[in-house]
Amino acid sequence: MSIFDLDFNELVKQLVPVRLRLPKTMRWLRCLVVPIAELHTTFSGNRRDNLYWVGHNSQVVYLQAVLNDTFDSALRRIQITDGNVTDPVYIFLKPEEHPRRLPLLAEAAVYGNPLWLYTGAECAGSEFCFVVKVPTALVFDLVRLRALTDKYRLPGKGNYSVQVY
Numbered sequence: 001m002s003i004f005d006l007d008f009n010e011l012v013k014q015l016v017p018v019r020l021r022l023p024k025t026m027r028w029l030r031c032l033v034v035p036i037a038e039l040h041t042t043f044s045g046n047r048r049d050n051l052y053w054v055g056h057n058s059q060v061v062y063l064q065a066v067l068n069d070t071f072d073s074a075l076r077r078i079q080i081t082d083g084n085v086t087d088p089v090y091i092f093l094k095p096e097e098h099p100r101r102l103p104l105l106a107e108a109a110v111y112g113n114p115l116w117l118y119t120g121a122e123c124a125g126s127e128f129c130f131v132v133k134v135p136t137a138l139v140f141d142l143v144r145l146r147a148l149t150d151k152y153r154l155p156g157k158g159n160y161s162v163q164v165y
Helices: 008-015 023-055 060-071 105-111 142-152
Strands: 079-082 130-134 160-164
Touching (some): 008 023, 060 130
Antiparallel strands (some): 079 130
C-alpha cells in the first residue's frame, strides 16, 4: 500500500465526527468528494503510465518488451534484430605500401573466400540500424508501432524498418 492509494468514502467517514454521521450528511459529503475521486483516478492512471515509461529505457530487451506488452502480450512474438551492416573493404595504393590482393572468383579454392567489394552507398546509410520483426498473424497498427518505437529508442540511433515475417 502506497501513499497514493486512497479510499475517499472511508476518508470521509473517518474525518466526520461520530455525532454528525447522519445518513443524509454522509451521502451529501460523498457527493462532494466524487470530483476529487475522479481526479485521483486520472492521476493514478497517469502515474502508472509514467512509472512504466521510466522503467523501460532504450535497450533492445526493454523496447521489445514494450512492443510485446502493447501488441502481443500472450505469445510475445515481436523481435528486434540488428540491421545488415556491411563493413567496407579498403584498397590501398602502392605508394601506401599496403598492397591488397584481390583474387578472382575462380581462385577462391587457392586463397580461401573471395573478397567482395561494396560501393560507398552499400556500406553507408542505406542500411537500417535495427529491424522490428512482426509476425503476419498479428493484427497491429503500424503508426502506433512506429510511435512507440520512436518514443523508446535512442534519439541518435539512425533509421529502422518494420518487417512482417
